[in-house]
Structures are given as C-alpha cells and as structure tokens.
Amino acid sequence: xxxxxxxxxxxxxxxxxxxxxxxxxxxxxxxxxxxxxxxxxxxxxxxxxxxxxxxxxxxxxxxxxxxxxxxxxxxxxxxxxxxx
Amino acid sequence: xxxxxxxxxxxxxxxxxxxxxxxxxxxxxxxxxxxxxxxxxxxxxxxxxxxxxxxxxxxxxxxxxxxxxxxxxxxxxxxxxxxxxxxxxxxxxxxxxxxxxxxxxxxxxxxxxxxxxxxxxxxxxxxxxxxxxxxxxxxxxxx
Numbered sequence: 001x002x003x004x005x006x007x008x009x010x011x012x013x014x015x016x017x018x019x020x021x022x023x024x025x026x027x028x029x030x031x032x033x034x035x036x037x038x039x040x041x042x043x044x045x046x047x048x049x050x051x052x053x054x055x056x057x058x059x060x061x062x063x064x065x066x067x068x069x070x071x072x073x074x075x076x077x078x079x080x081x082x083x084x
Numbered sequence: 085x086x087x088x089x090x091x092x093x094x095x096x097x098x099x100x101x102x103x104x105x106x107x108x109x110x111x112x113x114x115x116x117x118x119x120x121x122x123x124x125x126x127x128x129x130x131x132x133x134x135x136x137x138x139x140x141x142x143x144x145x146x147x148x149x150x151x152x153x154x155x156x157x158x159x160x161x162x163x164x165x166x167x168x169x170x171x172x173x174x175x176x177x178x179x180x181x182x183x184x185x186x187x188x189x190x191x192x193x194x195x196x197x198x199x200x201x202x203x204x205x206x207x208x209x210x211x212x213x214x215x216x217x218x219x220x221x222x223x224x225x226x227x
Contacts, residue, residue: 001153001200010157010196019159022187024166035163037192048196058107061200064152069193 001061009055013047037070041078044068049080154197162189 021027023035029043045066052063067077108116121127164187165179175183182188 001151001198003155006155006196006198010155010194014194015157015159018161021161023161023163024187030163034165034167036165037190040163040192044194059109061153061198064197064199066197067195070190 002056005055009048009051013051014044018044037068037074037076041066041068041076042083045078045080045083049083149202150199151202152197152199154195157194157196158191159194160189160191162187164188 017027018040023030023040027035030039033039033043045063048063048066063080065077065079067075069075163182164185165182166175167178170178
C-alpha cells in the first residue's frame with residue numbers, strides 16, 4: 001500500500017481539521033451533532049470514504065475500517081462498508 | 085525530487101510492470117496485451133480465453149497476496165457532550181461529567197485499516213523499494 005498516499009489523505013481529512021481543535025466550536029460537522037467518539041468515528045470514516053478514490057485511484061487498496069481509541073478503555077470500531 | 089528518483093531506481097522492470105498491470109481493469113489489460121503484441125513481433129497470443137495469470141506468470145513473492153494493512157495516527161481534540169434537544173438536567177444525567185460546560189480533551193489514537201494486494205512499493209520499512217527510516221538502527225536491512 002502507498003503509505004504516503006494514506007498519510008496525505010488522513011492529514012487533509014482528519015489531522016488538519018480536527019487536531020488541537022474543539023469539536024463543538026471549531027468544526028462544521030458537529031454544529032448539530034453531539035461529538036461523542038461514536039459520532040466522531042462516523043464523521044472521520046465517511047470523510048475517508050468520500051475522498052478515498054482521489055488518494056487511491058486504482059481498484060486497490062480498499063478502506064476497510066477505522067478504530068478510534070478515546071481512552072485506553074474506550075475504543076470504537078467502524079467498518080467502512082457499514083456507513084454511507 | 086530526490087525521493088522519487090531513488091524509488092524509481094529501486095523498482096526492477098518486472099516489478100514496475102507488475103505494478104502497472106495490477107492497476108488496470110480487464111478491458112484495459114486486454115488492450116495493453118494487444119498493443120504489446122503489435123509492438124513486439126516475438127510475442128504471440130496463445131488463445132482467446134487467457135486469464136491474466138496465464139498471460140503474466142508472476143514470481144511467487146510478487147503475486148499480490150492480499151493483506152490487511154493498518155496505520156496508526158494520533159490527534160488531540162476537546163469536546164463537550166451536550167444535546168440542544170435535551171434540558172440542562174437531562175444533559176447532566178445522560179452525559180455526566182462529559183457535560184461540564186468547559187468541556188474536556190482526549191488524545192485520540194486512530195487506526196486506519198485497508199486491504200489490497202501487496203505491491204511492494206512505498207513501504208517505510210519491510211517492503212521492497214521502501215524508503216529507509218531516518219536514523220534506522222545499524223542492524224536494519226540495507227537496500
């Protein structure tokens with residue numbers, strides 16, 4: 001897998017919009033949605049899915065899932081084919 | 085950039101061809117094979133129903149075994165769990181201390197998993213033709 005392509009995608013779609021931000025105040029996605037980590041995972045997964053083909057124009061690789069740990073004990077996993 | 089120059093020089097012709105061939109669909113592959121036959125008189129088509137495996141027998145490690153690849157990222161952000169559809173009391177009851185008006189933060193750790201054939205390209209470590217990590221230990225494999 002082209003790791004650089006994945007890094008670029010994650011940087012643009014996740015790190016730049018969300019790192020060192022306040023989900024409630026700083027991000028459009030959570031103006032009407034409570035930013036629980038479940039909802040954050042849905043938003044991130046849908047962003048990656050939406051922009052995947054721009055980063056990976058070929059048939060492979062396919063986005064499979066994301067897994068977000070909010071703390072060491074609270075971990076949320078989401079399969080890409082189970083959301084829009 | 086130097087980076088691309090180095091990557092290209094490490095891709096052997098067979099591997100580079102495989103990387104191209106793996107990306108095209110069946111129609112494009114047929115077209116590509118026809119063009120190769122026209123360009124190279126030494127080639128001939130053995131039959132109409134040749135699968136891509138028969139056309140291009142790949143050496144064992146380069147056949148594109150499917151992998152699940154996971155890469156880890158970290159970011160920090162703050163939030164307050166508060167629903168405008170609920171009263172303040174209900175918010176406190178549902179979200180507990182996560183409803184406190186000043187919010188709180190997390191150091192999120194996110195794993196992104198993808199699946200696809202091994203392409204041997206662009207691996208920071210381990211794969212063929214990967215860039216070496218700066219300051220890699222002396223015992224690491226030198227490409």
